[in-house]
Amino acid sequence: ELKVEQNPLFLSMQEGKNYTIYCNYSTTSDRLYWYRQDPGKSLESLFVLLSNGAVKQEGRLMASLDTKARLSTLHITAAVHDLSATYFCAVEASTSGTYKYIFGTGTRLKVLA
Amino acid sequence: NAGVTQTPKFRVLKTGQSMTLLCAQDMNHEYMYWYRQDPGMGLRLIHYSVGEGTTAKGEVPDGYNVSRLKKQNFLLGLESAAPSQTSVYFCASSYSGSGRAYNEQFFGPGTRLTVL
Numbered sequence: 145e146l147k148v149e150q151n152p153l154f155l156s157m158q159e160g161k162n163y164t165i166y167c168n169y170s171t172t173s174d175r176l177y178w179y180r181q182d183p184g185k186s187l188e189s190l191f192v193l194l195s196n197g198a199v200k201q202e203g204r205l206m207a208s209l210d211t212k213a214r215l216s217t218l219h220i221t222a223a224v225h226d227l228s229a230t231y232f233c234a235v236e237a238s239t240s241g242t243y244k245y246i247f248g249t250g251t252r253l254k255v256l257a
Numbered sequence: 258n259a260g261v262t263q264t265p266k267f268r269v270l271k272t273g274q275s276m277t278l279l280c281a282q283d284m285n286h287e288y289m290y291w292y293r294q295d296p297g298m299g300l301r302l303i304h305y306s307v308g309e310g311t312t313a314k315g316e317v318p319d320g321y322n323v324s325r326l327k328k329q330n331f332l333l334g335l336e337s338a339a340p341s342q343t344s345v346y347f348c349a350s351s352y353s354g355s356g357r358a359y360n361e362q363f364f365g366p367g368t369r370l371t372v373l
Contacts, residue, residue, distance in 0.1 A: 250299050
């Protein structure tokens with residue numbers, strides 16, 4: 145059974161600081177997605193990571209994928225208040241030709257001014 | 258281009274009542290999904306569909322039924338609602354898995370359901 149674990153679950157950080165969110169998964173997959181969710185809102189796609197060593201950056205966020213370690217990271221550089229949200233990773237898995245997604249439990253990030 | 262839409266946005270039910278949640282997408286996606294989101298548990302897959310006329314069970318299918326009579330619509334039904342089904346329900350859609358580099362999911366705005 146595919147499991148996806150994120151840590152930390154909650155993260156409170158000061159503006160200007162750096163931090164990393166980790167996403168570990170339990171089976172072979174080379175497609176991993178990061179989403180952002182604002183309170184009371186839907187999920188918005190942030191990054192699509194498709195292969196080992198993939199790195200994507202958008203503003204103060206950078207995501208990477210290590211398929212051998214079954215690990216993805218979301219790094220936050222010089223955090224600002226607008227980054228406060230819940231971040232989810234999702235792993236795409238194939239079973240008998242059907243594709244499904246398993247989501248991590250999410251990391252609730254709060255950036256303090 | 259509306260993307261993925263969900264109806265209704267909010268609903269309050271009494272235990273034992275039934276209802277149907279409607280999801281519609283205008284992106285010609287093959288795959289559609291229903292998730293529920295509960296505090297501290299992320300998103301859990303209820304049912305999904307890989308094409309018109311097909312449905313399959315996800316992680317937490319009990320108490321729910323689905324239908325995909327048209328490619329653009331995916332319905333989620335609760336036959337006899339229970340308080341444990343109080344949750345936020347999200348619909349999503351994506352292109353089919355095979356032959357594509359990736360299959361990014363697009364999410365609807367969600368339906369907040371309370372069962373008393």
